[in-house]
Amino acid sequence: MIATVIGLGLIGGSLALSLKDKGLCTQVTGIEQSEKNAVKALELGLVDSIVTLDEALEKSDLIVLATPVDVIPVMATKILNRIRPNQILMDMGSTKQELCEVIMMHPNRGRLVATHPMWGTENSGPEAAEHNAFKGRTVVICEKESSDNDALAVVENIYRTLEMPIRYMSAEEQDTHCAYVSHISHITSFALALTVLEKEREEEHIFDLAGGGFESTVRLAKSLPQTWAPIFLGNKYNVLDVLREHIHQLQILRRMIERDDREGLVEAMHKANKIREILK
Amino acid sequence: MIATVIGLGLIGGSLALSLKDKGLCTQVTGIEQSEKNAVKALELGLVDSIVTLDEALEKSDLIVLATPVDVIPVMATKILNRIRPNQILMDMGSTKQELCEVIMMHPNRGRLVATHPMWGTENSGPEAAEHNAFKGRTVVICEKESSDNDALAVVENIYRTLEMPIRYMSAEEQDTHCAYVSHISHITSFALALTVLEKEREEEHIFDLAGGGFESTVRLAKSLPQTWAPIFLGNKYNVLDVLREHIHQLQILRRMIERDDREGLVEAMHKANKIREILK
Numbered sequence: 001m002i003a004t005v006i007g008l009g010l011i012g013g014s015l016a017l018s019l020k021d022k023g024l025c026t027q028v029t030g031i032e033q034s035e036k037n038a039v040k041a042l043e044l045g046l047v048d049s050i051v052t053l054d055e056a057l058e059k060s061d062l063i064v065l066a067t068p069v070d071v072i073p074v075m076a077t078k079i080l081n082r083i084r085p086n087q088i089l090m091d092m093g094s095t096k097q098e099l100c101e102v103i104m105m106h107p108n109r110g111r112l113v114a115t116h117p118m119w120g121t122e123n124s125g126p127e128a129a130e131h132n133a134f135k136g137r138t139v140v141i142c143e144k145e146s147s148d149n150d151a152l153a154v155v156e157n158i159y160r161t162l163e164m165p166i167r168y169m170s171a172e173e174q175d176t177h178c179a180y181v182s183h184i185s186h187i188t189s190f191a192l193a194l195t196v197l198e199k200e201r202e203e204e205h206i207f208d209l210a211g212g213g214f215e216s217t218v219r220l221a222k223s224l225p226q227t228w229a230p231i232f233l234g235n236k237y238n239v240l241d242v243l244r245e246h247i248h249q250l251q252i253l254r255r256m257i258e259r260d261d262r263e264g265l266v267e268a269m270h271k272a273n274k275i276r277e278i279l280k
Numbered sequence: 281m282i283a284t285v286i287g288l289g290l291i292g293g294s295l296a297l298s299l300k301d302k303g304l305c306t307q308v309t310g311i312e313q314s315e316k317n318a319v320k321a322l323e324l325g326l327v328d329s330i331v332t333l334d335e336a337l338e339k340s341d342l343i344v345l346a347t348p349v350d351v352i353p354v355m356a357t358k359i360l361n362r363i364r365p366n367q368i369l370m371d372m373g374s375t376k377q378e379l380c381e382v383i384m385m386h387p388n389r390g391r392l393v394a395t396h397p398m399w400g401t402e403n404s405g406p407e408a409a410e411h412n413a414f415k416g417r418t419v420v421i422c423e424k425e426s427s428d429n430d431a432l433a434v435v436e437n438i439y440r441t442l443e444m445p446i447r448y449m450s451a452e453e454q455d456t457h458c459a460y461v462s463h464i465s466h467i468t469s470f471a472l473a474l475t476v477l478e479k480e481r482e483e484e485h486i487f488d489l490a491g492g493g494f495e496s497t498v499r500l501a502k503s504l505p506q507t508w509a510p511i512f513l514g515n516k517y518n519v520l521d522v523l524r525e526h527i528h529q530l531q532i533l534r535r536m537i538e539r540d541d542r543e544g545l546v547e548a549m550h551k552a553n554k555i556r557e558i559l560k
Contacts, residue, residue, distance in 0.1 A: 118489055138488045167488055180476050181490045185497040188472055191529040193552035196460050199525055208418045208447055209398050210461045215559060216496045217465040222556040225549035229542050236537055243534045245479055247527055249471040254523045257516055262509050269505035272473035276502040279495060 001154075004056035005064045006031040006075070008041040009227075010120060011092050012066025013129025016046045021131055022161050031056060032126075033067075041126040057082050062154065065091040070230035073102035080108040088151040090115055094178060095234040096142045096171035110148035113155040116140040116174060117164065118182070124224035139164045140178075142171045179238035184246060186220045186228055187239070193221035281434075284336035285344045286311040286355070288321040289507075290400060291372050292346025293409025296326045301411055302441050311336060312406075313347075321406040337362050342434065345371035350510035353382035360388040368431040370395055374458060375514040376422045376451035390428035393435040396420040396454060397444065398462070404504035419444045422451045459518035464526060466500045466508055467519070473501035 003025045005012045012030070019025040030047035032038040038050045056063055063079060065072050072093045079089050080103060089112045091099060096114050103109050119137040121128060139159045144152055159166055169177075196218070210218075232239050256264040283305045285292045292310075299305040310327035312318040318330045336343055343359060345352050352373045359369050360383060369392045371379060376394050383389050399417040401408060419439045424432055439446055449457075476498070490498075512519050536544040 120493060140489070165488070177489050180479060181494045184472065184475065185493045187530070187533055188468055189493075189497055190549055190552040191526060191533055192464065192468055193555040194529045194548065195464065195522060195526040197551065197554060197558075198529070199460060199522065208445070209420070209457050210559060213400060213465045213469075213500050214461045216499055217469055218555055218559070219496055220493050221549075221552040223549075223553075225546040225553070228549060229545040232537050232545065233540055233542060236540075239537055240534065242475060242479065243530065243537070246471060246475040247530050247534070249474045249478070250467070250523065250527050250530070253467055253471055254520065254527070257512050257519060257523070260513055260516075262513060265509040265512065266505040268474065269470055269501075269503075269508060271477065272470040272501040273503075273505070274477060275473040275498055278477075279490060279498070 001025045001061045002027045002029070002059055003062040003064060004029045004031060004051060004060040005047065005066055006053075006056075007065065007067035008032040008037055008046055008126050008129075009066065009224075010124050010128040011117070012064065013041060013044075013046045013126045014119075014131075014133035015064060015066060015092065015117075016041075017129055017131050018134060018162050019158070024158055024161055025062075029056065029060065037126050041129075044126055044129065046126055046129055053079075057084075057087075060087065062088045062090065065089070065093070068227055068230045069093040069095050069098075069234050073099045076103055076112060077106065080106050080111060083108050083111050085111075087111060088113065088154055090151075090155050092117060094182065094231045095175050096140075097175050098234050100143050100146070100171040104146075109146055111151055113144075113147045113151050114142040114171065115155060115159070116142070116178070117159070122219050122222035124227065134159075134162045134164050137164055138167055140167050140169060140174045142169060142174050144168050175235050176238050179235055179242045183231060183235055183239050184242045186223060187232065187243060188246065189218055189220035189223075190228075193218050281305045281341045282307045282309070282339055283342040283344060284309045284311060284331060284340040285327065285346055286333075286336075287345065287347035288312040288317055288326055288406050288409075289346065289504075290404050290408040291397070292344065293321060293324075293326045293406045294399075294411075294413035295344060295346060295372065295397075296321075297409055297411050298414060298442050299438070304438055304441055305342075309336065309340065317406050321409075324406055324409065326406055326409055333359075337364075337367075340367065342368045342370065345369070345373070347373075348507055348510045349373040349375050349378075349514050353379045356383055356392060357386065360386050360391060363388050363391050365391075367391060368393065368434055370431075370435050372397060374462065374511045375455050376420075377455050378514050380423050380426070380451040384426075389426055391431055393424075393427045393431050394422040394451065395435060395439070396422070396458070397439070402499050402502035404507065414439075414442045414444050417444055418447055420447050420449060420454050422449060422454050424448050455515050456518050459515055459522045463511060463515055463519050464522045466503060467512065467523060468526065469498055469500035469503075470508075473498050
């Protein structure tokens with residue numbers, strides 16, 4: 001199988017590596033808007049060559065969209081306009097409602113498989129790509145009934161070969177769940193970094209005193225704005241909903257601290273402790 | 281040197297291990313309120329024996345307070361009431377203003393060295409104790425001018441042997457800084473866990489979809505309520521101040537998402553990205 005990955009950053013670059021590492025593809029080519037990242041991706045051996053979209057549409061069995069989510073719906077439509085019946089398009093974006101709605105009536109809708117592998121790090125660009133990145137992480141496949149069986153089978157086989165458990169759900173469900181377990185963590189982390197940067201003028205102290213706790217909660221604040229702004233805006237209503245609840249929870253804790261309500265605090269934290277069993 | 285550690289949980293247990301591992305003490309005894317934890321600490325070899333406070337005051341060169349912060353001021357006072365001129369008391373609590381104020385006028389104030397090693401995990405109890413836990417982490421020593429030179433020298437030598445950089449500051453400074461780089465991370469993490477637990481009723485989905493990002497921001501929500509409630513309340517005004525700023529930052533991000541202000545979001549996240557250089 002020949003594959004072309006569009007967008008050779010953290011996600012696309014890591015998938016390109018896995019496709020080769022696992023022997024799923026004999027050839028992996030790439031499309032990358034940034035000249036600098038294209039050169040880097042070649043240097044790092046993420047892809048065998050850089051191609052144009054025309055070349056990809058001519059030669060590739062599989063085209064993978066791994067760009068920021070805001071450009072996926074239009075790019076997917078343009079590719080579906082020209083795709084051949086034996087070619088497969090798959091996306092790896094973090095939000096799915098917009099994409100699934102835009103391509104809903106497309107005559108070639110069946111050639112696209114909408115996927116979201118639940119993996120990422122705070123790093124970005126071709127240098128952030130990792131071998132064996134996705135192993136053990138869940139992948140969501142959305143609206144599988146809208147994909148052609150053969151296309152679905154190929155994509156399922158890829159993710160199974162990468163040892164990823166597959167969950168099927170609607171685009172709506174996936175966007176709601178991801179607001180809770182991924183998008184909100186990023187917003188919180190960005191806000192935490194801004195809080196500390198705003199208040200703590202003596203940077204030396206942040207550096208010295210920041211224990212492991214701070215580093216882990218603030219880690220995601222290192223993430224790429226160009227990746228995350230489109231995700232937050234593309235999942236706007238879910239994100240606003242979770243954010244409202246999160247601010248509400250912070251205000252409850254704040255009032256308890258204000259009132260010296262030790263019992264209330266302990267009870268709330270005990271409740272929060274349940275996350276330990278859930279994540280086990 | 282013979283040492284007694286009071287409170288054989290995550291912090292006290294780890295220090296007990298280090299004191300033996302590094303050959304700083306020939307004997308380390310422990311005092312532990314919970315019968316179950318005392319048995320466990322012995323089983324795990326954290327301490328050589330469990331003693332009473334009377335025995336500790338008779339035999340130990342060094343007594344270490346590693347209990348929840350709310351009991352430290354009173355315990356410290358009681359121990360200072362009976363300490364001999366060649367004995368040393370040190371505490372490891374996360375807040376310092378209350379302690380330093382309570383013992384300020386004590387005739388034996390000089391025998392206490394107030395310290396806060398910037399290390400911890402989300403785990404608790406004797407089982408959570410780790411060998412070599414503190415290496416490379418900063419330790420804060422507060423109001424060093426109030427400690428006797430010989431007591432300070434012994435405590436500094438302990439932390440240097442554990443390979444910990446030492447920072448000196450006032451109790452006030454330490455409590456302010458720790459609100460930013462430690463306490464707020466815990467509150468955010470607890471609130472995030474509560475948000476997700478509140479909203480996400482299908483726990484299976486949390487379990488399946490929670491990527492590495494969520495796990496790291498929510499990790500601290502596994503922490504022990506009995507440890508953290510006293511810290512938040514003991515550092516109340518600083519914590520409320522940081523919490524106010526954090527909620528404000530979340531509200532700013534929320535308004536940007538509401539208004540589709542992509543440019544504003546990208547700019548704010550770029551600003552937050554600075555945390556990468558600071559933590560490097």
